[in-house]
Structure formats: C-alpha cells, structure tokens
Amino acid sequence: MDVTEYMLKLGQQARQAGRAISKADSGKKNLALLKIADAIKNSIDTLIAENQKDLIAGKENGLESALLDRLELTPARIESMIEGLNQVAALADPVGEITDLSYRPSGIQVGQMRVPLGVIGIIYESRPNVTVDAAALCLKSGNACILRGGSEAIHSNQAIAKCISTGLKAANLPSEAVQVVETTDRAAVGQLITMDQYVDVIVPRGGKGLIERISQDATIAVIKHLDGICHVYIDGQADVEKAVNIAFNAKTHRYGVCNAMETLLVAESIAAEVLPKLAKKYANEGVELRGCLKTCSLMPQCTRATDEDWDTEYLAPVLSIKIVENIDEAIEHINQHSSAHTESIVTENYTLARQFLREVDSSSVMVNASTRFADGFEYGLGAEIGISTDKLHARGPVGLNGLTSLKYVVLGDGQIRV
Numbered sequence: 505m506d507v508t509e510y511m512l513k514l515g516q517q518a519r520q521a522g523r524a525i526s527k528a529d530s531g532k533k534n535l536a537l538l539k540i541a542d543a544i545k546n547s548i549d550t551l552i553a554e555n556q557k558d559l560i561a562g563k564e565n566g567l568e569s570a571l572l573d574r575l576e577l578t579p580a581r582i583e584s585m586i587e588g589l590n591q592v593a594a595l596a597d598p599v600g601e602i603t604d605l606s607y608r609p610s611g612i613q614v615g616q617m618r619v620p621l622g623v624i625g626i627i628y629e630s631r632p633n634v635t636v637d638a639a640a641l642c643l644k645s646g647n648a649c650i651l652r653g654g655s656e657a658i659h660s661n662q663a664i665a666k667c668i669s670t671g672l673k674a675a676n677l678p679s680e681a682v683q684v685v686e687t688t689d690r691a692a693v694g695q696l697i698t699m700d701q702y703v704d705v706i707v708p709r710g711g712k713g714l715i716e717r718i719s720q721d722a723t724i725a726v727i728k729h730l731d732g733i734c735h736v737y738i739d740g741q742a743d744v745e746k747a748v749n750i751a752f753n754a755k756t757h758r759y760g761v762c763n764a765m766e767t768l769l770v771a772e773s774i775a776a777e778v779l780p781k782l783a784k785k786y787a788n789e790g791v792e793l794r795g796c797l798k799t800c801s802l803m804p805q806c807t808r809a810t811d812e813d814w815d816t817e818y819l820a821p822v823l824s825i826k827i828v829e830n831i832d833e834a835i836e837h838i839n840q841h842s843s844a845h846t847e848s849i850v851t852e853n854y855t856l857a858r859q860f861l862r863e864v865d866s867s868s869v870m871v872n873a874s875t876r877f878a879d880g881f882e883y884g885l886g887a888e889i890g891i892s893t894d895k896l897h898a899r900g901p902v903g904l905n906g907l908t909s910l911k912y913v914v915l916g917d918g919q920i921r922v
Contacts, residue, residue: 515702522648540671570760620646629710732762739851
C-alpha cells in the first residue's frame with residue numbers, strides 16, 4: 505500500500521462526504537446514529553471476538569496493564585457505546601442555531617450561527633470505544649471524520665467501522681463520512697496531520713508522547729490535552745465519610761484513565777483522621793503510596809515522594825499524597841503541578857468551595873465529587889471526542905458544541921451603508 509496515496513484518497517472522500525453531512529437535517533443524522541447503534545447491538549459477539557484478537561496480541565507484545573484495560577471491550581462497555589449513540593441522537597442539534605441576534609442602528613440584524621468545522625482527523629490509542637464516540641459526535645455536529653486508532657486495536661476498530669458503515673448506508677448518508685484508517689503504518693499519522701487541504705482539525709487522544717508529537721508536527725489546528733495529573737484536596741472542614749469515599753473512588757475506580765486522581769492533598773488539621781482510614785482502603789486495592797514526610801509519619805506503608813512524583817501521571821495503582829497547611833497552599837500546589845485537567849475539593853465550607861472554584865485554573869473544577877466525573881458522558885454531552893486543556897475554542901470535555909464554530913450572519917431588508 506502506498507500510504508500517501510491511500511491517505512490522500514481518504515481525505516478527498518472525507519471532504520466530499522463532509523459537504524453532504526453538513527447539509528443533512530437532524531432527522532437523517534439521528535437516524536444514522538440509531539442505525540449504527542442497532543448494527544453494534546447485532547454484532548456484540550463479533551466485536552468481542554475481534555477484540556479478543558487484539559487483547560491476545562497485546563499481551564504477547566507486552567502491552568502494559570493500563571493499556572490492556574483501555575483496549576478491552578466488555579459487554580458492559582459495548583452497552584455504554586450503544587447508550588452513548590442513543591444519547592447523542594437525543595441531543596439538540598447545534599448546527600444552524602443562531603444566537604445573540606440583535607438590531608443595529610442601521611436596521612440590520614447581526615447574530616452568530618453554529619456551523620460544522622468540516623473534516624476532523626482523530627488519532628487515538630487503545631480504546632476502541634473512541635471510534636464510536638468520535639463518529640457519533642462528528643456526525644451529529646455535521647462533520648466528516650478520519651479516524652486512526654492504535655495498531656493494538658486494529659481488529660476491534662475495523663469491526664466497529666463495519667457497523668458504522670452499515671448505519672450510514674441505512675440512513676442514506678455517505679459511508680465515507682466516517683473512515684477508519686485500515687493501515688497500521690505510522691506514516692499514515694504523519695500524512696493525516698499535514699493534509700490541510702482536506703482536514704480542518706486534528707484531535708489526538710493517547711499518551712503524552714503521541715500528543716506532543718502531533719502538536720509539534722501538525723500543520724492543522726489541534727485540540728488536545730497532554731496529561732491528566734488530577735488532584736483531590738480534602739479540606740479541614742470536610743465531611744470525613746465523603747472525603748474517604750471520594751478520594752478512594754477518584755483513585756481506584758479505574759487506573760488507566762486521564763481523570764483518575766494522581767495526587768491527594770490533605771489539610772493538616774484533618775490528616776490524622778482521614779489518612780489512616782484511606783490507608784486501609786488503598787492497601788486492600790494494592791495501591792502504592794508515595795508521600796511527603798508528614799504523610800509518611802501517619803501512613804507507615806508510604807514511601808517518600810520525590811519532586812518528580814508531583815508531576816507524574818501514573819495511570820496505575822500509585823498515588824502521591826501531600827499534607828498542606830490550608831486551602832491556599834493546596835491551590836498553589838495544584839496550579840504549579842496540575843496539567844489543568846480536573847481538580848476537586850472536599851469541604852463543607854461554602855466560602856472555601858467558591859474560592860477553590862474561582863482560583864484553580866483547570867478545565868474542570870469540582871466540589872465534593874470524584875474527579876472520575878470529568879467525562880462528556882457524565883456531563884450530559886452524550887459522549888466526548890476528548891478533553892481539551894487549551895483555553896481557545898474548546899475547554900474541558902469536547903462534545904457537540906466543541907466540534908462546531910461560529911460565523912456571523914446578517915439579516916437585512918435592503919439596507920445600504922452610507
């Protein structure tokens with residue numbers, strides 16, 4: 505296969521299909537999503553069988569446990585994919601929405617209309633469910649997409665691609681609106697991120713190395729986040745039961761995800777009450793603890809944390825813990841070491857909660873909730889195409905609105921400028 509020729513063909517087809525998708529009405533786009541959901545539901549056994557091929561190959565190739573977890577398609581995860589498609593179909597269509605329409609002194613009306621971005625290239629690792637999430641959001645927002653999953657998920661992604669194609673055809677929409685790259689040749693990525701004549705936006709999802717490479721080499725706008733160094737701060741006025749449950753869930757619910765807690769901060773006034781309780785729960789889950797000197801004195805199984813630990817996304821059963829004097833020290837630590845993904849405070853003090861919301865500079869900031877909720881599905885977006893820690897265009901979980909842009913529209917009745 506000539507990779508350059510192959511990718512250019514995908515780009516040409518995506519640009520043409522994108523024009524058709526951008527004009528499709530909500531009913532037709534929703535029908536496509538529902539038909540894709542039906543196709544997936546009818547192919548559960550096939551999807552699991554193809555996914556097993558990837559899991560076996562991954563184990564043979566020494567894939568890390570966190571990546572194997574991301575790669576696995578269980579019946580529950582497939583059901584979540586189906587539910588995500590149904591949710592996106594039920595969401596309001598942002599395309600064509602006109603907002604802020606107002607009269608100007610000249611008599612014209614000026615407003616802004618939401619429009620598709622065009623063709624979106626998405627590059628991701630391990631998680632085959634991203635194929636469905638990306639396709640659903642791109643279709644509903646009127647965009648075509650080219651999806652390049654990791655080589656470790658090639659069988660899973662191609663099986664899902666067949667379901668997507670079936671659904672699009674059933675809705676009488678071009679199957680080229682969602683194209684999943686069939687080659688595992690890495691040259692395909694380099695080609696995709698420089699095809700600015702066909703692709704309008706790149707969204708990388710994966711490890712820091714992948715995203716850094718895409719950001720450096722792409723000649724196309726990139727929506728991204730590099731790390732998920734998420735924090736939970738347990739304030740001195742926290743409810744202890746809430747604090748223990750949140751800190752335990754944020755770390756152990758799933759390890760290999762970007763919204764898992766990697767550093768726990770605890771106010772000194774409550775540390776002696778909270779940390780021993782957490783120590784027992786973490787020990788039962790086999791979580792390795794690394795802490796500051798004060799933390800180690802309260803948790804004998806804890807080893808001393810290094811400066812590097814505060815800047816590390818473990819994606820594993822490892823947790824850094826630091827005892828801080830107060831909320832000000834906690835916020836200072838977060839803003840210095842966070843990757844601007846997600847942070848949470850546990851407190852019963854409304855004033856301190858508002859301070860935390862105001863002063864922590866991350867894309868998601870929470871009060872009395874696990875960082876694991878930082879997810880498009882949990883936020884009611886139906887699904888997400890990724891998390892953006894950038895400050896321009898889209899920030900936080902990127903759903904339908906994040907995959908559209910705004911253009912000015914002017915309504916007149918014969919006005920001329922004098």
